[in-house]
Amino acid sequence: xxxxxxxxxxxxxxxxxxxxxxxxxxxxxxxxxxxxxxxxxxxxxxxxxxxxxxxxxxxxxxxxxxxxxxxxxxxxxxxxxxxxxxxxxxxxxxxxxxxxxxxxxxxxxxxxxxxxxxxxxxxxxxxxxxxxxxxxxxxxxxxxxxxxxxxxxxxxxxxxxxxxxxxxxxxxxxxxxxxxxxxxxxxxxxxxxxxxxxxxxxxxxxxxxxxxxxxxxxxxxxxxxxxxxxxxxxxxxxxxxxxxxxxxxxxxxxxxxxxxxxxxxxxxxxxxxxxxxxxxxxxxxxxxxxxxxxxxxxxxxxxxxxxxxxxxxxxxxxxxxxxxxxxxxxxxxxxxxxxxxxxxxxxxxxxxxxxxxxxxxxxxxxxxxxxxxxxxxxxxxxxxxxxxxxxxxxxxxxxxxxxxxxxxxxxxxxxxxxxxxxxxxxxxxxxxxxxxxxxxxxxxxxxxxxxxxxxxxxxxxxxxxxxx
Amino acid sequence: xxxxxxxxxxxxxxxxxxxxxxxxxxxxxxxxxxxxxxxxxxxxxxxxxxxxxxxxxxxxxxxxxxxxxxxxxxxxxxxxxxxxxxxxxxxxxxxxxxxxxxxxxxxxxxxxxxxxxxxxxxxxxxxxxxxxxxxxxxxxxxxxxxxxxxxxxxxxxxxxxxxxxxxxxxxxxxxxxxxxxxxxxxxxxxxxxxxxxxxxxxxxxxxxxxxxxxxxxxxxxxxxxxxxxxxxxxxxxxxxxxxxxxxxxxxxxxxxxxxxxxxxxxxxxxxxxxxxxxxxxxxxxxxxxxxxxxxxxxxxxxxxxxxxxxxxxxxxxxxxxxxxxxxxxxxxxxxxxxxxxxxxxxxxxxxxxxxxxxxxxxxxxxxxxxxxxxxxxxxxxxxxxxxxxxxxxxxxxxxxxxxxxxxxxxxxxxxxxxxxxxxxxxxxxxxxxxxxxxxxxxxxxxxxxxxxxxxxxxxxxxxxxxxx
Numbered sequence: 001x002x003x004x005x006x007x008x009x010x011x012x013x014x015x016x017x018x019x020x021x022x023x024x025x026x027x028x029x030x031x032x033x034x035x036x037x038x039x040x041x042x043x044x045x046x047x048x049x050x051x052x053x054x055x056x057x058x059x060x061x062x063x064x065x066x067x068x069x070x071x072x073x074x075x076x077x078x079x080x081x082x083x084x085x086x087x088x089x090x091x092x093x094x095x096x097x098x099x100x101x102x103x104x105x106x107x108x109x110x111x112x113x114x115x116x117x118x119x120x121x122x123x124x125x126x127x128x129x130x131x132x133x134x135x136x137x138x139x140x141x142x143x144x145x146x147x148x149x150x151x152x153x154x155x156x157x158x159x160x161x162x163x164x165x166x167x168x169x170x171x172x173x174x175x176x177x178x179x180x181x182x183x184x185x186x187x188x189x190x191x192x193x194x195x196x197x198x199x200x201x202x203x204x205x206x207x208x209x210x211x212x213x214x215x216x217x218x219x220x221x222x223x224x225x226x227x228x229x230x231x232x233x234x235x236x237x238x239x240x241x242x243x244x245x246x247x248x249x250x251x252x253x254x255x256x257x258x259x260x261x262x263x264x265x266x267x268x269x270x271x272x273x274x275x276x277x278x279x280x281x282x283x284x285x286x287x288x289x290x291x292x293x294x295x296x297x298x299x300x301x302x303x304x305x306x307x308x309x310x311x312x313x314x315x316x317x318x319x320x321x322x323x324x325x326x327x328x329x330x331x332x333x334x335x336x337x338x339x340x341x342x343x344x345x346x347x348x349x350x351x352x353x354x355x356x357x358x359x360x361x362x363x364x365x366x367x368x369x370x371x372x373x374x375x376x377x378x379x380x381x382x383x384x385x386x387x388x389x390x391x392x393x394x395x396x397x398x399x400x401x402x403x404x405x406x407x408x409x410x411x412x413x414x415x416x417x418x419x420x421x422x423x424x425x426x427x428x429x430x431x432x433x434x435x436x437x438x439x440x441x442x443x444x445x446x447x448x449x450x451x452x453x454x455x456x457x458x459x460x461x462x463x464x465x466x467x468x
Numbered sequence: 469x470x471x472x473x474x475x476x477x478x479x480x481x482x483x484x485x486x487x488x489x490x491x492x493x494x495x496x497x498x499x500x501x502x503x504x505x506x507x508x509x510x511x512x513x514x515x516x517x518x519x520x521x522x523x524x525x526x527x528x529x530x531x532x533x534x535x536x537x538x539x540x541x542x543x544x545x546x547x548x549x550x551x552x553x554x555x556x557x558x559x560x561x562x563x564x565x566x567x568x569x570x571x572x573x574x575x576x577x578x579x580x581x582x583x584x585x586x587x588x589x590x591x592x593x594x595x596x597x598x599x600x601x602x603x604x605x606x607x608x609x610x611x612x613x614x615x616x617x618x619x620x621x622x623x624x625x626x627x628x629x630x631x632x633x634x635x636x637x638x639x640x641x642x643x644x645x646x647x648x649x650x651x652x653x654x655x656x657x658x659x660x661x662x663x664x665x666x667x668x669x670x671x672x673x674x675x676x677x678x679x680x681x682x683x684x685x686x687x688x689x690x691x692x693x694x695x696x697x698x699x700x701x702x703x704x705x706x707x708x709x710x711x712x713x714x715x716x717x718x719x720x721x722x723x724x725x726x727x728x729x730x731x732x733x734x735x736x737x738x739x740x741x742x743x744x745x746x747x748x749x750x751x752x753x754x755x756x757x758x759x760x761x762x763x764x765x766x767x768x769x770x771x772x773x774x775x776x777x778x779x780x781x782x783x784x785x786x787x788x789x790x791x792x793x794x795x796x797x798x799x800x801x802x803x804x805x806x807x808x809x810x811x812x813x814x815x816x817x818x819x820x821x822x823x824x825x826x827x828x829x830x831x832x833x834x835x836x837x838x839x840x841x842x843x844x845x846x847x848x849x850x851x852x853x854x855x856x857x858x859x860x861x862x863x864x865x866x867x868x869x870x871x872x873x874x875x876x877x878x879x880x881x882x883x884x885x886x887x888x889x890x891x892x893x894x895x896x897x898x899x900x901x902x903x904x905x906x907x908x909x910x911x912x913x914x915x916x917x918x919x920x921x922x923x924x925x926x927x928x929x930x931x932x933x934x935x936x
Contacts, residue, residue: 193758194801196664200818280792289814290661292803295792321791324748324763324802331810333662333803335760336795346757346799350668 063120063155064381069109072382083159090139091131091159092147095174097399098124098182104389122153126177136162144168146177150344156401163349169360179370179396184359186339187215190272194335195292201269202227208246209236211396214371217244222367229260239394257282289331296337371395379405531588531623532849537577540850551627558607559599559627560615563642565867566592566650572857590621594645604630612636614645618812624869631817637828647838647864652827654807655683658740662803663760669737670695676714677704679864682839685712697728707862725750757799764805839863847873
């Protein structure tokens with residue numbers, strides 16, 4: 001497990017530094033859990049109950065827990081105390097969860113302000129309101145809702161501040177709600193709020209086969225006379241070439257800029273970039289006068305080297321630092337969009353609410369529909385994540401807490417190790433294989449890093465921090 | 469006249485270096501004229517006519533000519549050969565011309581790619597089609613049109629490429645056409661095409677008393693529930709405080725950012741900056757997440773030091789150079805808009821055409837109306853420019869080629885000098901005074917520079933390169 005050590009600048013958790021110690025002492029037992037709703041905390045806070053020796057055991061739920069920053073084997077399905085509902089919060093019984101590239105970054109500790117491990121992963125879910133906190137208005141027990149919490153979504157229950165909870169429209173399934181909300185929220189803001197797209201214009205969509213990519217292509221169909229360029233890895237072209245309204249499908253990793261210029265010599269009106277890094281220069285050069293370049297995430301930050309996320313990111317961006325004088329000369333605009341920061345750190349709630357409403361209305365009118373790649377049991381999370389990491393998904397990857405995990409293979413995991421990971425034992429066959437792969441790679445950190453780089457460069461997908 | 473020497477990096481024209489020589493040899497006589505339609509050129513190109521000694525004299529027209537880069541006294545109304553109409557061009561008999569801050573910059577040689585002096589000034593005019601060049605479609609002799617040529621608009625006749633000529637709507641006066649087109653074109657693109665303004669948002673308008681500023685406030689009235697902040701110099705507040713729909717009038721040069729924060733603690737959605745320089749930092753900080761900062765010109769470049777336009781501009785901007793990573797973190801966008809480059813150097817014609825059409829439609833519906841500050845004879849150009857330079861105008865400053873110049877004062881200009889400036893002799897009293905002021909300043913270049921700096925800092929107005 002020291003594989004993750006050379007890749008993170010953040011101080012490695014002590015449980016990570018000595019794997020043996022950590023495995024002997026499961027996170028939920030060693031009191032290091034940072035979830036605010038742990039049974040321990042509740043008991044301590046409640047002075048009356050403290051004295052009672054025979055208190056009833058705290059109710060538990062299943063949850064996908066990140067035990068340490070790093071590879072897939074750091075993720076376990078565990079029993080965790082059920083969360084309580086605080087003032088202004090809504091407690092939700094989770095029926096469906098969505099995965100995004102952001103989760104892969106969180107797993108590696110590659111986004112700012114991640115909690116200390118262990119913590120429950122997940123940024124999006126749908127379910128039924130189980131309980132209402134003090135001061136919450138407009139929600140009732142039994143309401144079907146979708147929620148965009150900061151972590152903790154991949155569990156049977158989650159308590160979420162009201163401002164991050166949205167009522168589902170009549171007739172929408174939980175899977176559809178969890179699949180549609182983040183992707184179309186991002187896509188709608190990019191295209192209309194920030195991109196100002198209008199009839200007759202041209203747009204280039206990166207990672208056109210990813211969750212946001214497919215949401216973008218659907219929303220584009222509502223604008224007459226758009227020219228849509230989609231960049232995706234070759235392996236996705238077969239699926240993408242029909243039925244998605246992409247006029248010009250381009251291959252990721254090739255000189256697609258020249259291809260665009262052949263069709264539209266003066267460039268494109270809107271360039272939607274979720275790759276970052278070198279794409280910035282290419283993207284900026286490809287936009288027309290009065291054109292807009294929007295960077296809404298950077299999968300390069302993850303799939304490339306990840307030794308020092310912020311250091312690396314800044315050096316990448318340095319090349320592309322832009323003078324407003326150049327923007328003035330060029331008649332161009334550069335915009336950043338980061339849903340996570342907007343939701344959790346900035347005052348973006350009114351736009352979020354308005355846009356979620358618009359998205360649900362479009363769904364009700366039958367104008368958009370979520371594209372779900374696959375749905376997995378919580379216990380199959382590693383396999384689900386691996387698929388995203390390999391950029392093999394087309395559309396959204398989902399979790400269903402009620403779903404039965406894949407049957408274990410006849411010859412299960414390796415020796416003593418498996419027996420200690422009691423919460424992980426339901427893991428499916430493919431995931432076990434992946435774990436074996438990661439364990440092998442773990443013997444040489446460099447090797448795994450190279451492996452992931454190849455994955456990142458060869459693949460394509462919902463590659464952004466925001467969402468997928 | 470060496471006053472302009474220390475301020476321009478561009479090699480000073482020889483006529484400028486030795487004023488005596490220049491005055492003895494009027495630009496139209498020394499063969500240095502760079503207008504493409506000079507009688508000399510035509511004659512040379514026409515070999516047959518070359519032999520004819522008694523050829524009819526080329527028809528002449530009155531035009532506002534910049535004889536050398538520098539102060540107001542470098543501008544003369546002169547007789548120039550009438551332009552011929554080339555392929556793809558429309559010859560227009562000019563009935564009204566508009567002034568913009570851009571003209572002040574051109575006078576000083578402070579915008580890129582200015583022609584060599586002498587040349588005819590002016591970027592906007594309205595008039596009647598006098599002749600149609602080969603290959604021109606959709607225009608007929610007698611059509612009332614507005615045109616946005618690159619220079620040469622301030623004359624009795626101008627020949628303009630068809631793509632820069634727009635038919636006026638029924639019932640619009642020439643003065644209104646020349647006053648409305650550039651300002652509302654800029655304002656419409658800023659607000660809707662680039663700013664994506666929508667109901668419920670807030671916008672901060674710099675130089676709210678200038679031509680574009682007043683166009684912006686008018687267009688803002690069409691969007692429900694906008695909050696409008698207007699920045700203008702104190703002297704304009706009396707006029708601006710009523711009837712322009714500005715909710716919060718702020719004083720230029722004060723800490724208006726704090727004032728905005730008092731009303732809207734989270735900032736504004738759209739910041740329209742035509743001042744540049746230090747405003748960049750303030751403006752960027754004041755926009756909300758998902759907000760847009762648009763820089764559409766920089767009067768600071770003119771009214772501050774002007775020793776080296778581009779060198780200075782870049783050093784100003786350097787402070788504000790922005791990393792896309794910061795935009796991504798902040799959820800913000802920065803956009804540049806430069807109408808002149810869009811019209812003449814970039815392929816922006818389709819947006820221009822569409823927007824001019826929208827603007828004319830709004831005018832026809834009575835939703836917008838031009839604000840004209842004052843109209844002047846060609847011969848009173850110095851006085852008109854001085855008013856803009858002092859930022860004393862509220863709305864557009866216009867020229868009317870048919871207008872009689874102001875009567876000369878009873879005690880005219882100073883001695884021998886006046887008699888040489890034969891084309892300038894109709895100049896009004898105030899302009900003559902201004903010339904005297906400039907001549908005094910000319911004895912100490914530094915002095916004039918300081919004087920203009922004071923003007924720039926104390927005043928306000930349609931302060932941008934693009935237009936006013």
